[in-house]
């Protein structure tokens with residue numbers, strides 16, 4: 071973002087409330103707060119295993135949770151079940167809410183749910199592959215949804 075969306079003047083970087091932000095240099099009042107976007111993510115349990123999926127744009131060995139953005143009239147609970155249906159073609163229900171996890175690199179706040187899913191997996195075009203893991207074989211990753219999976223596994227595996 072380089073120009074003010076209200077008046078087209080240049081934006082300048084200023085510190086406000088302890089964060090670097092972009093403000094209209096012409097003082098029209100516009101401030102780009104850069105607040106995070108909510109994202110929903112599902113730890114999918116399917117046939118007694120943990121289902122992780124590989125995005126079509128990701129490297130060969132990356133498998134992670136089903137994630138997506140909310141539609142304007144959705145609660146996170148409805149959104150996460152919709153994403154599981156869209157991406158895997160599985161029906162699912164929420165078992166529990168795992169937690170909210172900030173993802174500063176992408177300026178997101180991720181609402182993570184454990185869902186139980188059933189049906190026949192049919193991947194949509196966003197996904198290239200999926201794998202089923204025994205709980206003790208899931209290897210977590212340091213960023214994004216990884217800490218949520220770690221917390222969830224820690225509770226279950228002790």
Ligand SMILES: [Zn+2]
Nearest residue numbers: 074077094098
């Ligand atoms: Zn402006």
